[in-house]
Every structure is written in C-alpha cells, then in structure tokens.
Amino acid sequence: MAEQERMIEAVLFATSEPITLKELESRMPHGCDAGEAMVHLRKRYEGRGVQVVRVGDGYAMRTAADLGFLMQKETVEVRKLSRAAIETLAIIAYHQPVTRAEIEEIRGVSVSRGTVDQLLELEWIRFGRRKMTPGRPVTFVVTQGFLDHFGLENARDLPGLKELRAAGLLENRPPPGTMPLLGDGEDEEESTEGQSELFED
Amino acid sequence: MAEQERMIEAVLFATSEPITLKELESRMPHGCDAGEAMVHLRKRYEGRGVQVVRVGDGYAMRTAADLGFLMQKETVEVRKLSRAAIETLAIIAYHQPVTRAEIEEIRGVSVSRGTVDQLLELEWIRFGRRKMTPGRPVTFVVTQGFLDHFGLENARDLPGLKELRAAGLLENRPPPGTMPLLGDGEDEEESTEGQSELFED
Amino acid sequence: MADTTFEEDTVSVAERLAAEALIVDVDGFEGPLDLLLTLSRTQKVDLRKISVLQLARQYLTFVEKAKALRLELAADYLVMAAWLAFLKSRLLLPPDPEEEGPSGEELAAHLAFQLERLQAMRDVAARLMARDQLGRDFFARGQTNEVERVRRVTYTATLLDLMQGYARIRTRDEFRPFVMDRDAVFTMEQALERMRGLIGYAGDWGDLMSFLPEGWETDPAKRRSATASTFAASLELVKEGHLEIRQSDTFAPIQLRKRDVPRG
Numbered sequence: 001m002a003e004q005e006r007m008i009e010a011v012l013f014a015t016s017e018p019i020t021l022k023e024l025e026s027r028m029p030h031g032c033d034a035g036e037a038m039v040h041l042r043k044r045y046e047g048r049g050v051q052v053v054r055v056g057d058g059y060a061m062r063t064a065a066d067l068g069f070l071m072q073k074e075t076v077e078v079r080k081l082s083r084a085a086i087e088t089l090a091i092i093a094y095h096q097p098v099t100r101a102e103i104e105e106i107r108g109v110s111v112s113r114g115t116v117d118q119l120l121e122l123e124w125i126r127f128g129r130r131k132m133t134p135g136r137p138v139t140f141v142v143t144q145g146f147l148d149h150f151g152l153e154n155a156r157d158l159p160g161l162k163e164l165r166a167a168g169l170l171e172n173r174p175p176p177g178t179m180p181l182l183g184d185g186e187d188e189e190e191s192t193e194g195q196s197e198l199f200e201d
Numbered sequence: 202m203a204e205q206e207r208m209i210e211a212v213l214f215a216t217s218e219p220i221t222l223k224e225l226e227s228r229m230p231h232g233c234d235a236g237e238a239m240v241h242l243r244k245r246y247e248g249r250g251v252q253v254v255r256v257g258d259g260y261a262m263r264t265a266a267d268l269g270f271l272m273q274k275e276t277v278e279v280r281k282l283s284r285a286a287i288e289t290l291a292i293i294a295y296h297q298p299v300t301r302a303e304i305e306e307i308r309g310v311s312v313s314r315g316t317v318d319q320l321l322e323l324e325w326i327r328f329g330r331r332k333m334t335p336g337r338p339v340t341f342v343v344t345q346g347f348l349d350h351f352g353l354e355n356a357r358d359l360p361g362l363k364e365l366r367a368a369g370l371l372e373n374r375p376p377p378g379t380m381p382l383l384g385d386g387e388d389e390e391e392s393t394e395g396q397s398e399l400f401e402d
Numbered sequence: 403m404a405d406t407t408f409e410e411d412t413v414s415v416a417e418r419l420a421a422e423a424l425i426v427d428v429d430g431f432e433g434p435l436d437l438l439l440t441l442s443r444t445q446k447v448d449l450r451k452i453s454v455l456q457l458a459r460q461y462l463t464f465v466e467k468a469k470a471l472r473l474e475l476a477a478d479y480l481v482m483a484a485w486l487a488f489l490k491s492r493l494l495l496p497p498d499p500e501e502e503g504p505s506g507e508e509l510a511a512h513l514a515f516q517l518e519r520l521q522a523m524r525d526v527a528a529r530l531m532a533r534d535q536l537g538r539d540f541f542a543r544g545q546t547n548e549v550e551r552v553r554r555v556t557y558t559a560t561l562l563d564l565m566q567g568y569a570r571i572r573t574r575d576e577f578r579p580f581v582m583d584r585d586a587v588f589t590m591e592q593a594l595e596r597m598r599g600l601i602g603y604a605g606d607w608g609d610l611m612s613f614l615p616e617g618w619e620t621d622p623a624k625r626r627s628a629t630a631s632t633f634a635a636s637l638e639l640v641k642e643g644h645l646e647i648r649q650s651d652t653f654a655p656i657q658l659r660k661r662d663v664p665r666g
Contacts, residue, residue: 009250010264011271013214016542027271049210051540063211063541065534070212070228071541081531084432090527100367106519108435109478113367120562127561129354138360149536159529160522169522175512176504215541282559284567290559291568307571311591351561365569 004028004037005044012041018058018148054153056144065151085115089124093146093158095170097128097139102172116140124149205229205238206245213242219259286316290325294347294356298329298340317341325350434482437461439517449518454510455493458486489513588618588628593635601645601660610636610656 007028012019024034038059042052045061053062063071081089088111091103104110119125128141142155152158164170209225225235239260243253246262254263264272282290289312292304304312320326329342343356353359431437441460442452465483468475492506534540596615604613610633611619618628636658639645646659 006248006250006265007268007271010268011250013251013262013543014264014272047207049207049212050214061214061543062536063215064207065540067208067211068534068539068541070208071215072228086527086531087523090523090530093530094523094526100364106516106523107432108516108520109433116367126352127358127360129358136357138358138364150530150533151536151540152533158526159533160526164522164526167518167522169515169519173512173515176508211541215544217544280558282563287559287563287567288571291564292571294564295568311589350558351564353561360565365565 001033001037001040004032004034005040007032008034008037009041012052012059012061015060018055018060018144020058023058053151055148056154058144060148062151081118082115084112085118088115089119089142089146092119092125092140093142093155094161094164095172096141096155097131098141099131099137099139101137103140202234202238202241205233205235206241208233209235209238210242213253213260213262219256219261221259224259282319283316285313286319289316290320290343290347293320293326293341294343294359297342297356298332299342300332300338300340302338304341434461434479435516435520437464437479438482438513439520442517449514449521452514452517454513455490457513458490458493461486462490586621586623586627588615588624588631590631590634590638593628593631594638597632597635597639597645601639601658604645604658604660607648607657607659610658613658 008024011024011027021034021038024038025032028034038052045052049064049067051062051064053060084107087107088103091106092098095102095106100111100116116125122145123143124146125140126143128139130136131139146152147154161170208229212220212225212228222235222239225239226233229235239253246253250265250268252263252265253260288308289304292307293299296303296307301312301317317326323346324344325347326341327344329340331337332340347353348355431440438457438461441464442449442457444460445452445456447453462483465475465479468479489506489509493510497505536542592615597613600613611629613632613636614625614628618624633656636645636647636656640647640661644661646661647656648659649656
C-alpha cells in the first residue's frame with residue numbers, strides 16, 4: 001500500500017487538472033486500489049503546505065489557501081468579471097440546470113450575449129440538457145473547472161445553499177395568475193435530484 | 202519551523218522554475234530560515250513519490266525517477282482537430298443521419314477522405330443506415346463516444362442557431378431582410394426522428 | 403402586509419432624500435427590479451417584512467421625479483411603473499369578488515419573493531467571490547511539463563469549437579450573395595468520375611458537348627458549369643493517357659477519343 005500511495009502521489013503531483021480514481025487506477029499496475037491509497041495519502045498531507053483536495057469526482061493537489069500570500073509571483077491576472085457576470089454565474093450555480101429565461105426572470109433584466117460567452121470561455125459553465133418544457137430550452141450548468149476554481153468539492157457545497165433551499169428561494173415560483181407550464185411536473189422531479197447528478201460524469 | 206516547512210513546500214510546488222534559498226527567504230516573513238526548513242522538508246519527502254531535488258543552486262520538486270512509468274499517459278500529445286474536421290463533425294451532429302454529399306452541400310467544399318477517416322477512427326462518428334434515395338448512399342451519425350466527449354446527453358441537446366446567437370457565438374448577424382435559415386431552436390427539436398428532413402428545403 | 407395604511411404625505415424626509423439621490427444616477431441600475439431592491443433598503447426592514455405598498459409608492463415617486471427632470475427612462479421602467487400603479491390600487495381597494503385573477507396580496511407577495519431572491523443571489527455571489535480562488539489564493543502545480551514526452555497523438559475539440567464551427571458554416575450561408583449557387587455547379591470531381599465511366603465507349607472522335615451529363619445541357623448556367631468541368635476532366639484524362647483531345651480551329655468543336663495504349 002505504501003508503494004501505491006507513492007504512485008498516486010507522483011501522478012497527482014505531476015498533473016495540474018483533477019484526476020479521478022478510475023484514471024489513476026488505469027495508470028497503475030493491475031490490481032491496485034487507488035481509493036484506499038488516496039485515503040492514506042490525504043491523511044499524510046493533512047495540515048501540510050500542499051493539500052490533496054477533492055474536486056467533483058476527481059482529486060488534485062493544491063497549495064494550502066492560507067499560504068496564498070507567499071505566491072504573489074504566481075498569481076495570474078484574472079479578467080475582472082462584471083457584476084452581471086458574477087450574478088449570472090451565481091444563479092447558474094445555485095439554480096442549475098437553469099435556462100436563460102429563468103436567469104432573466106431572477107435578475108429582472110435580459111442576459112447579454114457577452115456575459116454567457118465569457119462564462120463559457122472561462123469554462124465555468126457549460127450547456128446542460130434541455131428542459132422538458134415547451135420549446136425545450138437549453139440549460140446551463142456549472143463545470144468541474146468552476147468547482148476547482150472556487151475550491152468546492154461539489155455543487156452541494158456552495159455556501160448558503162441549504163439555507164436558500166430551506167427559505168424556498170431556489171424554487172421556481174411562477175408569478176401568480178400564470179398557468180403552470182405543461183410538463184412542469186416532470187421537470188420538478190428532475191431538478192430535485194438534478195443538481196448533484198450533473199457532476200457525476 | 203513546521204510552519205516554515207509548509208511555506209517552502211507550497212512555494213516549491215507552485216513555482217515553475219527551481220528556486221534558490223535566497224528567493225525563498227525573500228518571499229517568507231522576515232526572520233525565516235529557508236535552509237533549515239529545506240533540510241526538514243527534504244527529509245520528509247525521502248522515499249516518497251515526490252522528491253525535493255537540488256537543481257543548480259536552486260531546489261525543485263520532481264516525481265521520483267522510479268515512478269516514471271506512471272507518467273506515460275502524460276506523454277500523450279493532444280492536438281486540436283482541424284477546422285475541416287470540426288465543421289464536418291458539427292454538420293454530422295446537427296444533421297444526422299447525413300450523407301457525404303449532404304455534408305459537402307452544406308460546407309460548400311468536398312470532404313476529404315482523411316477527414317471522415319479521422320472522425321471514424323476517433324469513434325466520434327459511425328456509419329448509419331443507408332438513405333432511401335437513388336444510389337442508397339451511406340449516412341453518418343455521431344456515436345456515444347462523441348456524446349461522452351462533449352458532455353452531451355443526446356445530440357438533440359446541442360444548442361440551436363438561435364441559442365448560439367444568443368450566447369454570442371454567432372458573430373455575424375444576418376443582413377436585414379434575409380430569412381433566418383434553419384436551426385431555429387424549436388424547428389430543430391421538433392424533428393424527433395432524425396434531422397434529415399431539414400434538407401428538404 | 404405591514405403598513406398598508408401608510409399615507410403618501412408621511413413619507414419621511416430621509417426617504418425623500420434617498421429617492422432624490424437615486425434620481426441622479428438612473429443609469430446605475432440594472433433594470434426596474436434592481437431599482438426596487440435599492441429602494442426597499444430605505445425601509446430598513448427584513449426583506450420578508452417589506453411593505454410592497456410603500457415600495458410601490460417610492461418607485462412611482464421616483465419615476466415622477468425622473469419625468470420632472472426630463473430624464474429618459476427606458477421602457478421597462480415605465481412598464482414596471484404602470485404595473486405598480488395597478489398593484490397599488492389593488493392593495494388599497496377592497497377586493498372585488500367579481501374580479502378574476504390573483505389578488506393584490508398575491509401579487510405583492512410574489513414581488514417581495516422576487517426581491518428577496520435577487521438579494522439572496524447577490525449575497526451568495528459575494529460569498530462565492532470571497533472564497534479562496536485557484537490562481538489567487540491557492541495554486542496548482544507550477545510545472546507540469548517535465549513529464550511530457552511525445553508518444554501518441556490524440557485529437558480533441560471542445561463543444562465550443564464544435565458550435566463555433568457549425569455557427570461559422572451556417573452564418574456563411576446567410577450571406578447568400580457571396581456564395582455560388584451550388585445547384586448549378588458540376589464539380590470537376592463529378593465530371594472526372596463520369597468521364598472515367600464513359601471513355602470506354604469513346605472509340606471514335608466525339609464532340610465534348612455530347613459528354614455532358616443528362617439534364618445539364620439545356621439550362622445555360624448548368625451547361626456552362628458542366629462544360630467547364632467536363633473539359634477540365636478531359637484534360638486530366640489526357641494527361642493520364644486515357645484520352646486524346648483535338649480542336650481543329652479556334653472555337654471549333656472540341657473532340658475526344660479513347661486512347662488505346664496508355665502512355666509509359
């Protein structure tokens with residue numbers, strides 16, 4: 001097991017993108033248990049300057065966040081996101097899978113082309129499956145790259161998600177007096193389990 | 202000292218070039234002893250999958266030499282598909298099942314054999330059933346592998362022209378007065394049994 | 403709904419000042435909902451306990467003042483004003499049992515929900531951006547190229563590439579004037595294929611025009627294309643040594659004949 005731990009340590013170390021246990025095992029000699037080795041490795045790195053973190057269904061090594069001050073030389077200048085882009089990103093993350101019309105309903109203004117384009121280019125959002133409502137509109141979901149960037153294990157770890165859900169603020173409540181859309185029932189069902197499931201691939 | 206060890210660990214991990222003790226100390230809080238921390242850190246990594254090695258007058262982290270065989274997959278050279286291949290693939294995805302002649306009709310240039318062969322080899326397209334037109338030409342459709350690679354549930358999840366434009370992916374607006382061609386979201390989805398009738402216009 | 407009996411003339415000085423301050427900067431708002439949310443802050447209560455009636459009044463006052471100052475308000479601000487005026491009357495008048503549709507309270511509750519939801523999204527957006535971020539607070543491996551040794555080539559493309567590629571093709575089609583009318587084009591490849599099949603029967607000198615594909619001889623545009631490609635294909639076959647070609651005079655008919663023994 002010590003040898004397997006060394007192996008996954010080396011591979012994780014050499015790759016900058018998160019890597020799944022399955023990918024790890026496919027590289028290791030036959031019969032290795034990457035999952036068990038990972039448990040040992042994560043323990044070993046606990047409290048160190050470098051951490052083994054979970055990102056979606058993968059793992060990656062990242063420097064400890066409290067040491068960021070040492071790294072000024074490494075910081076890459078990130079294009080500053082507009083307020084519209086930040087809000088749109090948050091809405092996609094918390095309401096995913098979410099259609100463009102739903103984003104506009106929440107923000108009260110139309111979503112500009114450039115905003116979605118920018119988020120797609122950053123690879124923080126991607127197209128999800130179409131909604132089962134009339135017109136079958138395309139949806140947006142956040143990506144593993146998004147999780148990695150914000151240090152989230154999965155979309156369920158989004159800050160305040162539980163509270164928002166409990167307060168009913170993540171419900172898609174139609175304005176009073178409008179007819180419920182056809183096929184809404186089905187959709188409701190989907191979205192309750194949708195959020196996490198989208199990250200399994 | 203444990204804290205200083207964490208610091209140099211994080212810096213060594215995140216920097217792309219070997220780094221000298223002097224540089225390390227210049228980044229650390231005043232009064233730190235990078236040399237002593239380095240002794241501890243090197244000891245800690247002894248025999249592990251990752252090593253702290255001396256390079257010139259600097260230090261760097263490297264995967265252990267005996268684990269080089271694990272890095273074989275890292276040596277895959279990833280190349281972008283050619284523009285011709287991407288366009289051909291896009292047409293197949295949006296219009297499947299589609300014949301070679303139809304692809305040429307849409308692209309306006311002939312499709313080279315190599316392009317189709319490459320897509321077949323990648324297992325992103327395969328032969329579909331023959332068309333019931335004179336000559337019974339063979340058709341192409343996309344594969345499950347294609348859907349997996351592009352994170353799609355099914356080919357109908359591909360955004361339509363309207364949505365592409367909304368997302369800012371269509372740079373050019375049609376000249377005023379021209380009718381939009383096909384790809385108007387709804388139109389496309391309606392065709393549940395293959396999108397081939399789109400060619401009838 | 404608290405404070406539904408609030409009277410217009412009791413609007414506090416502080417509120418009036420706030421509303422006036424807002425007027426100066428109407429461009430700073432991202433639509434009516436954003437403005438409403440800002441106005442609601444002057445009530446200094448939990449968004450769940452907000453008085454929608456009071457908010458409607460604040461908004462209408464705002465719009466009135468903007469008009470007085472001759473500020474151009476976008477259409478959606480005016481639509482919202484009309485809707486809020488309607489909502490205000492519904493909230494103030496006793497419910498009419500005859501009238502269809504949702505009650506004023508229901509509409510007010512939904513507006514309050516929208517405001518609360520937008521505020522909640524802004525709060526979590528701020529929390530999200532305040533998180534430690536990759537490349538700013540924590541870092542990936544700085545040097546990942548040390549193991550790169552070229553061994554196998556795989557090809558990749560992203561969904562974005564795919565969609566942009568498709569968009570490129572379809573957009574090109576929208577500029578029809580710049581694209582040849584492909585219906586009337588007989589390509590050289592097609593002609594070559596056709597000629598290869600035909601030369602076996604061309605034992606004696608025959609006019610080039612007799613080799614044109616069926617249905618292409620009458621329409622002038624089609625005939626022109628087919629003639630050009632058939633001629634080009636013939637030259638190609640001559641080069642390959644399968645065909646002989648001759649023309650007795652300028653503008654005389656071009657004639658073709660099979661060549662029996664291919665050249666060296």
